[in-house]
Amino acid sequence: MNILVTGANGFLGKNLIAELRNKGYNDIFEFTRESDFSLLEKYTEECDFVFHLAGVNRPKDENEFMEGNFGFTSKLLSLLKKHNNTAPVLITSSIQAEKDNPYGRSKKAGEDLLFNYYKETDVKVYVYRLPNLFGKWSKPNYNTVVATFCHNVARDIDIQINNPDAELNLCYIDDVLEEFLRALEGTPTIQGDYCKVPITHNIKLGELAELIKSFKENRIHLSIPNMENALTKKLYSTYLSFLPEDKFSYDLKMNCDHRGSFTEFMRTPERGQVSVNVSKPGITKGNHWHHTKNEKFLVVSGEGLIRFRKIDSDEVIEYRVSGEKLQVVDIPTGYTHSIVNVGENDLVTVMWANECFDQEKPDTYFVEV
Known part of the structure; x- marks a missing residue:
């Protein structure tokens, strides 16, 4: 035709x-x-x-x-x-x-x-x-x-x-x-x-x-517009098409120490928060539990061991994870948990939490697995 x-x-x-x-x-x-x-x-x-x-x-x-x-x-x-x-x-x-x-x-x-x-x-x-x-x-x-x-x-x-x-x-x-x-x-x-x-x-x-002004502020607050609203979704796509070509990227605040780093990627009031955790070889992170906060861990690089223990039990449950096989591990409430880098390279984990971190109400209690 x-x-x-x-x-x-x-x-x-x-x-x-x-x-x-x-x-x-x-x-x-x-x-x-x-x-x-x-x-x-x-x-x-x-x-x-x-x-x-x-x-x-x-x-x-x-x-x-x-x-x-x-x-x-x-x-x-x-x-x-x-x-x-x-x-x-x-x-x-x-x-x-x-x-x-x-x-x-x-x-x-x-x-x-x-x-x-x-x-x-x-x-x-x-x-x-x-x-x-x-x-x-x-x-x-x-x-x-x-x-x-x-x-x-x-x-x-x-x-x-x-x-x-x-x-x-x-x-x-x-x-x-x-x-x-x-x-x-x-x-x-x-x-x-x-x-x-x-x-x-x-x-x-x-x-x-x-x-449209709020779209620019999203980078500062790491927030994502409400994509359930059809007009907002379409306007946000349009806004991104107008970004200057030297402004496509933006920096995130990396919280770094000798253990590795922890970086918030994005947060939404209704869908929770996504972060990236990097652990050096031999490092253990976590050893805490939550009342209501729940998480999902996805190891995308390296080898790790995720350990759980219900706080009123002595039984320890272990999940070995690797970037070679992508699988999500749910972190249930009431279980103290930790993630250990058991490999020779950095362990990179994408972490989702069902709520954004609130300094006034962290819902995080430190207890060794």
Whole structure:
């Protein structure tokens, strides 16, 4: 299948082309603002489906709105008619098409062209009035306020908020791509005359700003956002895509002594805490028990011996562990326990606890195994 994508270098175009290729669609005609117009003649003759994503949303001259959103669409449809090409056409409009402003009027004019094209030719057309899109590869100060906030917060640049109570309707790029693939397969989500992306999210501008700021603070507190919230999960992925390329990594505080080190990796109020423990050969760590706190130990390198004893018993239980065979050992409550490095190299253990460490209530009682 030959697929024509106009606006191929834009935010939506780049993401769509990448996903089309992921799905095995390799015959893609990419048309951009820089492309020779003569290519459009060839593409409109040979394509089997059209994703018309090209448009103008921030021109220097308001007249460019109508030329880019109406004029180019008119030329595209004329070429398809010329070649008697009945390929379905999907066009991206905007919720702004409902408003009486230069941008909205130009998008509405483009929509009307598509509907008239359908009436004249009976060719399938899919008109999507998209809300505010966000996701990777979007441009700050151009595509979306989400991109601007993510870009600025990641670089310690102030963000401007005129009305924190302003309501935003957001749509994530991956949800758009899933819907567009459904349209490509002939099963779009239709509501009245228009098609729509079924998954959108509402949030106030001030809440959006605070949430994105919290993503930057996560590194300091070693916290992870609540990924059960779909919008938070999508915004966090978007924020990470805006990190400066020299800021992908960040240091952790290593608590080191002659025995090795203990380093907290991440913590969440609802899912507990993950740490990395390094023990030198011959070193024993632990020899304590907990009332409620429970843990999981995973040795990823070296050889160790995990020993348990119920505090009211003399029986010692032993588990030999090694990075050669990854297995998780649960640390039940009421058992004093220790881990000994019985190998010749450092013993590296990933440790999960069901709660974050609280200095005021450590729930840790030292008793030899």
